[in-house]
Amino acid sequence: MxxxxxxxxxxxxxxxxxxxxxxxxxxxxxxxxxxxxxxxxxxxxxGDPIAHLLRRATFGATPESLAEARKLGVAGWLDRQFAPAKIDDAVCDRVLARLPLAGADGATVRAKLPKHSYDAFSQLGRAAIARAAWSNRQLFESAVAFWANHLHVAAPSSGVWDTRADYDVQVIRKHAFGRFADMLKASARHPAMLTYLDQRSSTKAHPNENYARELMELHTVGVRHTEKDVLAAARLLTGMTVGNSGGYVYDASRHATGAVDILGFRHANAAADGEAAAMAFLDHLARQRATAVRIAHKLSVRFVADEPPAALVERLADVYLKNDTAIVPVLRALFTSPEFAASTGRKTRTPFEDLVATVRVLGLKPDATGTKSLDALYNALVDAGNAPFRWSAPNGFPxxxxxxxxxxxxxxxxxxxxxxxxxxxxxxxxxxxxxxxxxxxxxxxxxxxxxxxxxxxxxxxxxxxxxxxxxxxxxxxxxxxxxxxxxxxxxxxxxxxxxxxxxxxxxxxx
Structure with a gap:
């Protein structure tokens, strides 16, 4: 030849x-x-439906995961994965114990690191690789990756050196199988998001539009707002900021009062209930049909096809609204849909997914001690442009x-x-x-x-x-x-x- x-x-x-x-x-x-x-x-x-499910709902099938899924069947496997706390994850937990700052709160990070240190960012990125490669809670980790990309806070990025790891725990991981409305409100009141999108600097004298704009355009309804809506939302959200201790606070003295009318949301926005008005606005956005369609479309792009079937997107949006923004019913409907079954070969792995799938399929396991292999894998993903959370723009990785x-x-x-x-x-x-x-x-x-x-x-x-x-x-x-x-x-x-x-x-x- x-x-x-x-x-x-x-x-x-x-x-x-x-x-x-x-x-x-x-x-x-x-x-x-x-x-x-x-x-x-x-x-x-x-066309094996079990192999197809594991290619999409996990970071790569292994002989053990295929055997388990074939024994349980699609419905049984989904039931098991939707209850991650019941799944033993001792191997992954031992690796994560070597990365204590990956799940640390802001106070702990500040106590252990000098100001603006990248060490917590580094541990968080390595923990993401470890979980994808070795966690038995694969569907949960896949959902976490999706939501972290949707409500994206870049790591590293300016000002969140001490709070980004806590954001992962208290916003994304806490709500990944919960309700999107709750996740959205948790995100809005977390110092990492408030810092990343400049909400912490917003005052009634100078409302900052960044978070208000991305809240609507990226996190919820999409590009349906006017500049007037952005200005009104920015005013409504003033007062939500970061206190001297580094945590979230609501400061009524910074809040701009006055009636608002934003994408169908109307509120008197009096001084006494500024935070309540903001939370009501977030609930309103989370329950809009446009938000349901946007989230259904993004989930379908993630798990079905780059150009997902419109009928599937509409059905998933219906499930989302019928279940009051609950995430698990939407995922279950997606993975048991005929469109999903027919989508073999219509998604390509990102560099992150390709690397992790290689580790899994070759049966490579964690270091006996330390995290040097995770350092190396992370650095390889930096070179590939796809290291966890390392996307500077607020729209998340494509x-x-x-x-x-x-x-x-x-x-x-x-x-x-x-x-x-x-x-x-x-x-x-x-x-x-x-x-x-x-x-x-x-x-x-x-x-x-x-x-x-x-x-x-x-x-x-x-x-x-x-x-x-x-x-x-x-x-x-x-x-x-x-x-x-x-x-x-x-x-x-x-x-x-x-x-x-x-x-x-x-x-x-x-």
Whole structure:
């Protein structure tokens, strides 16, 4: 097989790219264009509903999670995941104990760190990776990631060095399976959000419009407001600020009084009930049809397709309103919908999801001690532009394939696959004694059968014959090449074969 022949197939190009044999930028871009908006017919993903559910509702299926889900069935698995407190999470908890500031309140962070230290940010980002990789509460962690992106407070960002970790605990994690109205109000009264969107500096003499605008435009109804609405909302929200102790306070002396009429919300807004008026406004926004549709659409983009079916969005909005903004009924309706079942191959993993799925599918476990592997994984995600919470704008990370499709991003994924498969970086992760044997316990008789077994284990289906041949060309083998335990080249070739299967466009799909 010549290099030109190898370049003819997308997997072949992946093979050459990952091993540094040289692929032109146009060729790499061509692959990315082909995989940026994948459809079911272009992929090797099976129609197995359990595998599909776990690809979407978790950060990557493992043999153990697949076995559990097949035993419980879709409904049973959802029931179990919707009760995360009942799921043992000892392995993840031990890792999180090494990151005490990831869940610390503002007072604790201020007591332990110098002002404006990044250490709490660092621990929070590493905790997000650990939870995605090793928590058994996978659906909860997926929901947490969604809501953290929706009610986004960047980390690191100016002024929230001491409160951002507490925001994660008291706003996002506390309400991720609760009611959106409650989460929205908790966010509005948290010093991290008040600081991030400048609400803490808003006064009756100089109302700041930032939080009022993003509250409507990003968090709730979308772009339906006028400038008059923004000004009125900014006035109504004055008084909600951060006190000298660093926590939330309502300061009536900063509140601008006077009747307001904002997107159908009318209130006298007297001095005596300024905070109550603000909370009533937030409840009003949370229960608007426009908010229900916006949230239903974003959930559908996250879990179904970059361009979700309009009928599904409308039905989920109905569920949201019927259940008084409760989140779990909406998620249950989404994951049991025919549109979800038919969406195989229509979501692409972000760099964060690709990295974590690789860790999970390879069976890589936490460091025996310390957090050096999490440091390395976090830094790799910084390079990929997708480290947890590290998006500076208040709209949160984009969740569509085209944003993450580029030759550079593709090369970064290939390099990470090989580093993790070979154990080169990060070295501190706990690995199976024999990675290849853990993935393929019974050695097949030929190299072609070995790649088939790896593909079934890592992706869920065999690669096309031409792709298998292209992968094996890197090891200078043919699909028919015999394979025995005494083959001296197998140990050296194994990491490359594993990585090249992970480089398949199908593994990039959720």
């Amino acid at each position: 010549t290099r030109r022949t190898v370049l003819a197939g997308s997997i072949a190009t992946v093979a050459l790219t990952a091993t540094g044999l040289g692929v032109s930028a146009p060729a790499a871009a061509e692959i990315q264009t082909a995989t940026a908006a994948p459809v079911r017919e272009q992929t090797l993903l099976s 969740d569509v394939a085209a944003v993450w499709a580029s030759p550079t991003a593709f090369l970064l994924r290939c390099n990470l696959h090989l580093n993790l498969a070979a154990g080169w970086y990060p070295k501190q992760l706990t690995r199976p004694a024999d990675l290849l044997k853990s993935l393929v316990p019974v050695l097949p008789a030929t190299y072609g059968a070995l790649v088939d077994a790896l593909a079934v284990r890592l992706i869920g289906a065999k690669l096309p014959a031409t792709h298998t041949a292209a992968v094996l060309s890197v090891a200078d083998k043919l699909p028919t090449s015999p394979l025995t335990a005494k083959d001296k080249s197998l140990a050296g070739a194994a990491p490359y074969l594993i990585a090249l299967v992970l480089d398949s466009p199908s593994f990039a799909l959720r």
